[in-house]
Structure formats: C-alpha cells, structure tokens
Amino acid sequence: MHELSLCCSIYDIVGRALALRPGHSVEAVNLQVGQLRQVVPESLEFCWGMVTQDSPLAGSRLVIDQVPVVLDCLSCGESTTAADVFMLTCGSCGGGTITVRTGEEFMVTSLDVVADDVVAPSERS
Amino acid sequence: MGRFHRHDDLSGYATGPDRVIVLERIFGENDRAAAANRRALDEHGIRCVNLMSSPGAGKTTLLVHTLRELASRNIRVGVVEGDIETSIDADRLTGLGAQVVLLNTGAGFGGECHLDAPMVARALGQLDLAGLDLVLVENVGNLVCPAEFDVGAHDSVMVYAITEGEEKPLKYPVMFRSVSVVLINKMDLLPHLDFDLDLFRHNVAQVNPHARLIELSARTGDGLAAWHDWLAPGPGGVRGPPGRG
Structure with missing residues (x-):
C-alpha cells in the first residue's frame, strides 16, 4: 500500500547515484x-x-x-529456508527461537546505465 | 558474418549498459530521521511508544482511558495523532491533560497509509518536549504499512480486537513481529464470539514468541491496569530511556 512513497525514496537514491555519472541515462534499477x-x-x-x-x-x-x-535456529543451530513467511519457526527442529538471516532486504543494489551519446543499435544503418 | 557471437554482442559497440553499484537501503533516509527523533526524545528523558492496529480496533477509546489514568499518576503525556483526513480522533483526545498534535497524512495520493519518521519529527517540533515524560504515537489504522516505518519510538505496541479473528498474526506477520506488546482488546465481547483465545496466542507465538500479551477491554476498563503499569510502572515513573534521575 505504501509503494508510492517507496518509489519516491528509490527515485531520490537513483537521482543521487546518477549525479555521479553525468551524461548517462538509467535503463534499469536493480x-x-x-x-x-x-x-x-x-x-x-x-x-x-x-x-x-x-x-x-x-x-x-x-x-x-x-x-x-x-532462518538461523538458536536452539539446534540449523539454517533453513522458511517454507512460507507465516511460519517463522526452524525448519529442522520446529523451534521458535530464530533469527532472520535473509528476507528483510530492501535495497537499491545497482543501476544499469548507458552513455547518452551512444547511438542506439536500431538507429545504425 | 559467420562469426560466432552472442545475441547481445552488438559488434562495434564498445559499451552495453554499464553497471553502477549503489547498495543503498531504501528505508535509509527514514531510519536516519527515526534515529534523530529518538535522540531528541532521549535528550529530554522521554519515552516514546508507537501504537498500531487495524481501523476500529479501539486505539482511540483506549487512549482516552490511558490519558486520564496517566494524568492521575502525574505523568505528562504528548500524543501524536495520525489520521488520514479528519481531526475526529484528535478531538476525542483533547481536554484529557495531554498535549495533542494532529498529523493529517492526506497530502499524499489519497492519503498516506502510515506515519513515517519525518512526519513524526514535524509533530515532535510542535510539542513542548521539556514538559513531557511520555509520547504516544497513534499510527494510522493499518496492519501493513506502519510496521515497515520506524518512527523513532522506543517500543511498538499493537491493539488487537478479538473481533478480528485468530488468524491475523499469520496474515500480517511483519506487524506482529514488530511489536513488543499485543493488547488483546474487546475481551468483554468474548462470550458472544467464536474467538479461540488459545489459538490466537499460539498464532502470535508462531511469528513473535517474545511478544507480551495483555487481555483488556477499553470499554469496561478490565485489564487496563496491567497496560498502564507496563507503560508507567511505579508511582510517577515512566519506564524508558536514560537521562531522568
């Protein structure tokens, strides 16, 4: 529901990164x-x-x-992939004392940019 | 021709897209603002609690009782009231001895679904922090978005009405994971509902085994003492950040 405000944050991050690459346009935001x-x-x-x-x-x-x-289980020490996000219990021993190793990421990792003066392939004879 | 090449090898072009590494957290700016809010609160020895729930779970009714009780304990309270468009909830909370600041979130496209840290920073700027012991943030009624945005509170609390059924912890695990206390409200309705309290407790434990559950009824007042003692244990004391002797 808050995707619009998230996109505004992403826009600001991309804008700052692009300012370090003048003369380039963004194709993809990863x-x-x-x-x-x-x-x-x-x-x-x-x-x-x-x-x-x-x-x-x-x-x-x-x-x-x-x-x-x-999930990393603090009881048995196993790391397991959660079958679904609703059961945050260890996939090995079923324990509920876990820490989340991955799954909470929310990051702009990189941009794919092209130099503005490169002629697009389709425009080349 | 005849030269082996990949389809994306545009021969003659030195560059395809160039990858620029960014590695910046999308919540980074909000989280920095939240940390600044917490610092400002800590400097004044103020504890801040973020209250979240679905629409209609009873946050405002609960706050009416809580503000009266805390005033009788001589605890000085500020309320940041998030509402999409109206001042209805803020109006209910005025005259109870607390400083109330209304944050209408309707400036976004159809109204933001949550309070974020910069919004709360603006509200804190309108409170006289030197005269407060406790700030309660009443977030926008919504089980999804508020859980994602750190507003700078020291604790998050969820108000849950038993009319919402037992399964919500499994449907909104991020919200239930983000709180330290779940207030189980409208317990006076239990005889009239099929609500399975044990199953609800089990479902909360599945996603957040550390959450403290407090059963209460904001309507009858049953159970409110446990909640108020958690908020402000001891005579005149507010459990909270360091800085107040």
Whole structure:
C-alpha cells in the first residue's frame, strides 16, 4: 500500500547515484527485496512509472531480485529456508527461537546505465 | 558474418549498459530521521511508544482511558495523532491533560497509509518536549504499512480486537513481529464470539514468541491496569530511556 512513497525514496537514491555519472541515462534499477518485506512487485513497478514520468528517469525499469527467508535456529543451530513467511519457526527442529538471516532486504543494489551519446543499435544503418 | 557471437554482442559497440553499484537501503533516509527523533526524545528523558492496529480496533477509546489514568499518576503525556483526513480522533483526545498534535497524512495520493519518521519529527517540533515524560504515537489504522516505518519510538505496541479473528498474526506477520506488546482488546465481547483465545496466542507465538500479551477491554476498563503499569510502572515513573534521575 505504501509503494508510492517507496518509489519516491528509490527515485531520490537513483537521482543521487546518477549525479555521479553525468551524461548517462538509467535503463534499469536493480533492487533486492526480501520476502518478508510487504512489497507487491507489480504495484511497485506501476508506481515507478508514475513517479518517473516526465522525469530524467522516464522509461527506466525496476528489476526486482526477491530474496528468500532464511532462518538461523538458536536452539539446534540449523539454517533453513522458511517454507512460507507465516511460519517463522526452524525448519529442522520446529523451534521458535530464530533469527532472520535473509528476507528483510530492501535495497537499491545497482543501476544499469548507458552513455547518452551512444547511438542506439536500431538507429545504425 | 559467420562469426560466432552472442545475441547481445552488438559488434562495434564498445559499451552495453554499464553497471553502477549503489547498495543503498531504501528505508535509509527514514531510519536516519527515526534515529534523530529518538535522540531528541532521549535528550529530554522521554519515552516514546508507537501504537498500531487495524481501523476500529479501539486505539482511540483506549487512549482516552490511558490519558486520564496517566494524568492521575502525574505523568505528562504528548500524543501524536495520525489520521488520514479528519481531526475526529484528535478531538476525542483533547481536554484529557495531554498535549495533542494532529498529523493529517492526506497530502499524499489519497492519503498516506502510515506515519513515517519525518512526519513524526514535524509533530515532535510542535510539542513542548521539556514538559513531557511520555509520547504516544497513534499510527494510522493499518496492519501493513506502519510496521515497515520506524518512527523513532522506543517500543511498538499493537491493539488487537478479538473481533478480528485468530488468524491475523499469520496474515500480517511483519506487524506482529514488530511489536513488543499485543493488547488483546474487546475481551468483554468474548462470550458472544467464536474467538479461540488459545489459538490466537499460539498464532502470535508462531511469528513473535517474545511478544507480551495483555487481555483488556477499553470499554469496561478490565485489564487496563496491567497496560498502564507496563507503560508507567511505579508511582510517577515512566519506564524508558536514560537521562531522568
């Protein structure tokens, strides 16, 4: 539900990173999103289009890498991938004393940029 | 021609897309603002508790009782009241001895679904922090978004009405994981419902085994003492950050 404000944050992060690369345009924004994050990818992509329209980032894509939930059990020491995000119990011994190793990521990892003066392949004879 | 190449090898072009490493957390800016809120509160020896729930779980009714009780214990309270558009809830809380600041979130597209740290920073700026012991943030009624945004509170508490059923901890695990206390409200309705309290407790434990559960009824007042003692244990004392002797 808060994808629009998240896209505004992503826009600011991308804008700052792009300022260090003058003369480039962004093709893709690569994100890491843990499965414990309550982010709906389709909604995020839709809002990205709204936030970037008529801006220097118009036409750029969000590429979302979903990170599974991996739990470390403090009882038996095993690391297991959670079968679903609703049962945050150890997949090995069933214990509930766990820490979340992965699954809470929410990060702009990188940008794919192209130099503005490179002629697009389709425009070359 | 005939040269072996990959489909994406645009021969003659020195560069395809160039990858720029960023590695920046999307909540980073909010989290920095939240840390600044916590520092400002700590400097004044103020404890801050973030209250979250579904719409209609009883946050505002509970706060009416809580503000009266805390006033009688001589605890000076500020309330940050998040509401999408109206001042209805804030109006109910005025005149009870607390400083109340209303934060309408309706400036976004159709209203933000949560309070974030910069919004709460603006509200804290309108409170006289030197005259407060405790700040209660009443977040926007919503089980999804508020759990994602650190507002700078020291503790988060959820108000849960037993009319919501037993399964919500499994549907909204992020919210239930983010709180230290779950107030099980509307317990006076238990005889009239099929609500299975043991199953609800089990479901909460599945996602957050450390959560403290307090059964109460904001309508009848049953169980409120345990909640108020958790908020402010001891005569005139507020459990909370360091700085107050």
